[in-house]
Amino acid sequence: MSDDISMGSPSSAGEQGVLRSMQEVAMSSQEASKMLRTYNIAWWGNNYYDVNELGHISVCPDPDVPEARVDLAKLVKAREAQGQRLPALFCFPQILQHRLRxxxxxxxxxxxxxxxxxxxxxxxxIKVNQHRRVIESLIHSxxxxGLEAGRKLN
Incomplete structure (x- = not known):
């Protein structure tokens, strides 16, 4: 699978919508509500994810610190401006730490x-997620x- 990103002209209404949502244009509250319902963000987002006023997905890594909200579209643009290519994995250890608390x-x-x-x-x-950053984030929370490694024997 290629990680190249090509930005041609939008060929479908869906692509036009995606490009529109990436622009810095405020979204109406009706549009934002529709997006929240369509993607059922309230169910899976668990107060960590939301749709902001621009129609972008935003992450609030720690709901106890709502001013730390991150606009994912802006984060992606910043990474691209630094020359990083997509896809990219963004980790929010604060979510894990908040879940532990x-x-x-x-x-x-x-x-x-x-x-x-x-x-x-x-x-x-540990078998749930063995990534070093995840484990370190949990330990330093x-x-x-405790960490469980291995399996239970009958």
């Missing part, structure tokens, strides 16, 4: 709510976390 906080609330006095320790199965 959220999971630990949820278990803490549940333990308090039910009067559970036993121990709780979150364990991440500041949250109590």
């Amino acid at each position: 959220s999971i630990n906080a949820a278990f803490k609330r549940a333990r308090e709510s039910y009067g559970y006095n036993g121990d709780y320790f979150l364990v991440y199965p 500041g949250e109590p976390l």
